[in-house]
Amino acid sequence: MTTENFDSASLFAYLTQDVFSGESAQVQNFSMQASLVENFDLSFCQEICGVEKPQQWLAAMAKRGLFLSKIGKDTYRFHSLFRSFLQQQAEELLPNLTDLYGEIGLFYERKKTPDKALPFLLKGKQWRKVSKLLAEVGPHWVLSGRQKIFTTYLQQLPEDYQKNPAIYIAKGHMERITNNYDKAIQWYKKAIRDYKEAQDTLGQSHGYRSLGELYLDIIQPEQAQKYLRQAYKLLNAKQLSEKAALLYLMSENMINYGNSKRAEWYFNLWQRAEDFLGLDSNNLQARFYLRTGKINDAIQILEKKQESVDRLPCSFRESSLILSLCYTFRGDVEQATANAKESIAYAQKMQLSFAQVIGQARLGHALLTEFKNNKQQCLQAYEQAQSLADKLQVPRGQNRNSLGQMLDKWSGGAMGQGSTRGSICS
Secondary structure: OOOOOOOHHHHHHHHHHHHHOOOOHHHHHHHHHHOOOOOEEHHHHHHOOOOOOHHHHHHHHHHOOOOEEEEEOOEEEEOHHHHHHHHHHHHHHOOOHHHHHHHHHHHHHHOOOHHHHHHHHHHOOOHHHHHHHHHHHHHHHHHOOOHHHHHHHHHOOOHHHHOOHHHHHHHHHHHHHOOOHHHHHHHHHHHHHHHHHOOOHHHHHHHHHHHHHHHHHOOOHHHHHHHHHHHHHOOOOOOHHHHHHHHHHHHHHHHHHOOHHHHHHHHHHHHHHHOOOOOOOOOHHHHHHHHOOOHHHHHHHHHHHHHHOOOOOOHHHOHHHHHHHHHHHHOOHHHHHHHHHHHHHHHHHOOOHHHHHHHHHHHHHHHHOOOOOOHHHHHHHHHHHHHHHHHHOOOOOOOOOHHHHHHHHHOOOOOOOOOOOOOOOO
């Protein structure tokens, strides 16, 4: 075969006549089944393909030149072109292909690999399994930045099978991280109603916790505490990890309330319950230090965390935002400005509008420390923060901000004429 007359039809004809057709029906059947996955291991050969001694089988196939490669310990794959050919043959020749897809999906579900299981479960029309799996992984996926893949799978699921309260919570999370708070509240409350009807107290707790976290995000501590306490009361004595998570959130909420002593009390309870494994994802320890004037201690924790931990979309709790404020208090304009700009860039990348508001405010704080040299940029940062906050329509407090008062005075009232600006700079 020369390059002049080479095309895919010629290649497939060659593979059919000279490679595939020369093998036994058993080998052909195995090859078609194994081609449905990107790579396969010995357990796949045994459970899906029904091969009793897969190591010997695969070694013999490789010797006969069946485009088979070993890519790891007991893991194999076909050459991409041969695999494409085999997949085409599978579509034409394998009976009950839909059922086989379902079996492969269940195989990966047993392996605790939902990313691999879901595409095959969908192809196999295992709707109940898909619904169950999306309910299990959906809330976590959405909050860890994987909302797009969750949505892709959910859209392929018939509407009747989307009626699952855990899926409602995941949908609420998607609305929440895109700042559609009213819609998020509706999904959370819908989930709570369904869990209540099913007498599922743990599910109800998850719903109330989600509501509490929403109000934490937009810094409304009274509402947050109300729902976090409801979530806590629904848990039994054995659900320690769930209780610990709520104690952590209530500690954070007390920081937002300005009650550092109460916050520390909750934090100590959380440490005892969780055995403090370094899971301080919302930077509470650093924020305690910040509140109590231990700026250098807060900076040390946050800088170490930036080096070692992946960032999560956690609004105003994001490390760079807190670092910027710490450096502002220490008078380090360069570091404060750099961290504020980094937090803004991160918030834009993750599409976190509320974090952008805080980032712009923190940039204003940083520039305020040398206001005479940075007057215009400082004003622009605060104006941008206020503009974004107005678009979101999320109040951060009713009292006029003291920094806003100073800026109004220094800039001759250029920051705005009203006397009830929200405290976006706090």
